Amino acid sequence: MTTITNPLKRTKQGAAAVSTMRPGWFVYASLAVFLIASVFPFYWSFLIASGDRFTINDPNMSWWPGGNFLENASTVINNPAVNFWKALSNSIIVSTTMAVSTVVLSTLAGYAFAKLRFKGSGPLLVAVVATMAVPVQLGIVPLYILMQKFGWTGSIGAVIIPGLVTAFGVFWMTQYISQSLPTELIEAARVDGCSMIRTFWHVGLPAARPAAAMLFLFTFVTSWNNFMWPYIVLDSTNPTLPVSLSILQANYFVDYSLVLAGVLLATVPLLLLFMFAGRQLVSGIMAGAVKG
Amino acid sequence: MTTTTPQAQATPPQGPERQRMPLTWRQRLGRLDVKLSPYLYIAPFWIVFAVVGLFPIVYTAFIAFQDWDLVRNTGTYTGFENFQFVLQDREFWLSLRNTFSIFLLSSVPQVIIATFIAAMLDKNIRAKTFWRMGVLLPYVVAPVAVALIFSNMFGDRYGLINSLLNDIGIDSIRWHVDVIPSHFAIATMVNFRWTGYNALILLAAMQAIPRDLYEAAAIDGAGTLRRFFSVTLPQIRPTMIFVIITSTIGGLQIFDEPRMYDTNGQGGSNHQWETITLYLYNTGWGQFNFGRAAAVAWILFLIIVAFGLLNFLVTQRFIASDAGTAPKKPKKVTK
Numbered sequence: 001m002t003t004i005t006n007p008l009k010r011t012k013q014g015a016a017a018v019s020t021m022r023p024g025w026f027v028y029a030s031l032a033v034f035l036i037a038s039v040f041p042f043y044w045s046f047l048i049a050s051g052d053r054f055t056i057n058d059p060n061m062s063w064w065p066g067g068n069f070l071e072n073a074s075t076v077i078n079n080p081a082v083n084f085w086k087a088l089s090n091s092i093i094v095s096t097t098m099a100v101s102t103v104v105l106s107t108l109a110g111y112a113f114a115k116l117r118f119k120g121s122g123p124l125l126v127a128v129v130a131t132m133a134v135p136v137q138l139g140i141v142p143l144y145i146l147m148q149k150f151g152w153t154g155s156i157g158a159v160i161i162p163g164l165v166t167a168f169g170v171f172w173m174t175q176y177i178s179q180s181l182p183t184e185l186i187e188a189a190r191v192d193g194c195s196m197i198r199t200f201w202h203v204g205l206p207a208a209r210p211a212a213a214m215l216f217l218f219t220f221v222t223s224w225n226n227f228m229w230p231y232i233v234l235d236s237t238n239p240t241l242p243v244s245l246s247i248l249q250a251n252y253f254v255d256y257s258l259v260l261a262g263v264l265l266a267t268v269p270l271l272l273l274f275m276f277a278g279r280q281l282v283s284g285i286m287a288g289a290v291k292g
Numbered sequence: 293m294t295t296t297t298p299q300a301q302a303t304p305p306q307g308p309e310r311q312r313m314p315l316t317w318r319q320r321l322g323r324l325d326v327k328l329s330p331y332l333y334i335a336p337f338w339i340v341f342a343v344v345g346l347f348p349i350v351y352t353a354f355i356a357f358q359d360w361d362l363v364r365n366t367g368t369y370t371g372f373e374n375f376q377f378v379l380q381d382r383e384f385w386l387s388l389r390n391t392f393s394i395f396l397l398s399s400v401p402q403v404i405i406a407t408f409i410a411a412m413l414d415k416n417i418r419a420k421t422f423w424r425m426g427v428l429l430p431y432v433v434a435p436v437a438v439a440l441i442f443s444n445m446f447g448d449r450y451g452l453i454n455s456l457l458n459d460i461g462i463d464s465i466r467w468h469v470d471v472i473p474s475h476f477a478i479a480t481m482v483n484f485r486w487t488g489y490n491a492l493i494l495l496a497a498m499q500a501i502p503r504d505l506y507e508a509a510a511i512d513g514a515g516t517l518r519r520f521f522s523v524t525l526p527q528i529r530p531t532m533i534f535v536i537i538t539s540t541i542g543g544l545q546i547f548d549e550p551r552m553y554d555t556n557g558q559g560g561s562n563h564q565w566e567t568i569t570l571y572l573y574n575t576g577w578g579q580f581n582f583g584r585a586a587a588v589a590w591i592l593f594l595i596i597v598a599f600g601l602l603n604f605l606v607t608q609r610f611i612a613s614d615a616g617t618a619p620k621k622p623k624k625v626t627k
Binding site: 021022023027028030031034035037038039041042044045048056105106108109111112113116117118121124127128131133134135136137138139140141142143144145146148149161162164165167170195196197200221224225227228231232241242245246249250256259260263266267270271273274278279281282285286287 | 325326338345423424425426428429434436437442484488489547582586592593
């Protein structure tokens with residue numbers, strides 16, 4: 001008898017608490033281990049980058065940072081082959097232009113696909129979505145030939161132009177607008193005499209703003225980190241940050257304290273962005289998951 | 293709005309013209325506005341997209357059948373020669389092997405750990421935002437930077453990993469010489485960057501599971517583990533498939549990490565870690581053979597499509613059967 005009643009009693013208490021109870025130490029311990037594993041490589045880089053060229057070979061290497069980080073960083077910045085400031089400004093220009101253009105063009109197109117009825121909208125949208133699964137490498141050879149023909153290789157225009165739009169951006173905005181903007185609102189604006197563009201401006205745009213902000217962030221991060229295409233189309237005199245990191249490695253492969261100082265320098269801008277917008281990135285990923 | 297315009301459109305031909313006449317100009321403008329606006333809104337996107345997105349994809353197919361002359365920037369038709377060469381090239385098959393090996397070593401642990409971390413984040417923890425942001429941190433770091441950090445940690449002679457191994461009495465592993473160790477190191481870079489990202493996607497799916505399912509399961513006597521396997525996993529199945537497929541597509545295209553794994557960037561002296569994309573790069577911009585590179589791009593594309601489909605079928609069946617078999621075993625509630 002006791003064996004039957006006892007579990008029952010316990011489950012009732014447990015059941016009510018399943019979703020509200022505070023978890024035990026195991027949960028926090030697992031998360032903490034994961035978090036440490038995520039942060040440790042950066043700390044390790046800082047250890048090496050704040051030492052000198054012998055730090056890495058030192059069997060008794062200290063777990064406490066040395067004092068040479070700023071010196072190493074300035075060596076990297078002042079090295080003419082690395083072109084640090086040029087790379088930084090190029091990265092800022094490239095990522096900002098690509099993010100702004102993707103957001104503007106995707107919002108316009110997404111609004112049209114989601115809320116306006118026009119001939120061919122179905123097939124056109126399908127064509128966009130279908131290309132999302134196509135790897136970038138498929139178009140890379142013709143794109144290079146195209147850029148060469150126009151004489152754009154070596155300039156950051158050659159990096160920016162292929163990234164002005166993304167199929168994902170249109171898909172994302174179409175999904176969001178069709179779910180979050182009631183068609184009645186658009187009709188009401190039209191009845192009140194708004195032209196199409198005013199309706200877009202005063203009704204469509206405000207509704208699309210949260211998704212647009214997330215699209216901006218993701219496009220910015222992706223283009224900031226993008227390596228293969230800039231690496232192909234740019235040369236060492238006019239690099240973006242990832243490309244200049246590859247130059248740095250080729251130049252200093254013996255001295256890891258300089259290589260990793262450069263890596264940390266190039267990572268700082270995105271870490272700053274993450275501090276301010278990490279929360280939005282998190283909710284963007286989670287929102288996209290439910291819909292996509 | 294919708295009811296008035298068709299009437300106006302229907303009546304003018306024979307109807308009382310005087311009433312309609314003053315309106316037509318504005319009406320016509322309005323109708324033009326309605327008809328043209330959608331096209332105007334999608335036009336900027338489509339023009340750019342057609343030039344930089346669609347055209348290259350189509351044109352690759354053309355180039356793949358050409359012997360491309362870089363100086364004149366034209367080609368001569370050579371039929372399937374490029375494909376034949378690639379498919380008979382030992383280096384291609386090695387790079388295919390490497391790609392699959394790295395892909396398996398990265399995606400399998402990644403999905404498992406991501407699911408575990410998502411389940412932890414799904415608990416009613418304190419400081420949710422902190423933990424969620426924490427797991428996402430590696431995602432914002434450039435793969436190139438990650439590759440440089442990890443290729444240092446996996447250094448053959450002075451790397452951190454090897455010295456830790458030595459400390460516990462294990463011989464150094466030649467991370468930059470042997471095939472499987474180099475794949476392991478590169479897979480670690482991929483996992484480092486993407487596991488947290490995928491955990492958040494899975495977390496979103498877990499949060500959409502109705503909480504009363506868990507409570508019902510708990511009343512039926514299911515413990516924490518049992519609730520995870522019998523409620524959580526079946527419920528996040530579609531998202532799981534999504535994560536697996538996206539990581540497949542991404543994993544088969546891996547370039548930055550193997551390229552930066554050593555200073556030569558050729559994928560190792562014996563192609564130990566040369567991936568297909570790296571092979572494509574070496575063909576296109578090492579040997580400047582664009583026709584062959586285009587053929588490699590097409591083969592890669594077909595592999596991705598085939599693998600994506602296969603993946604979809606297998607995971608769907610695997611997870612479906614997993615959800616279907618729920619052996620009824622009485623189990624104690626372990627709190």
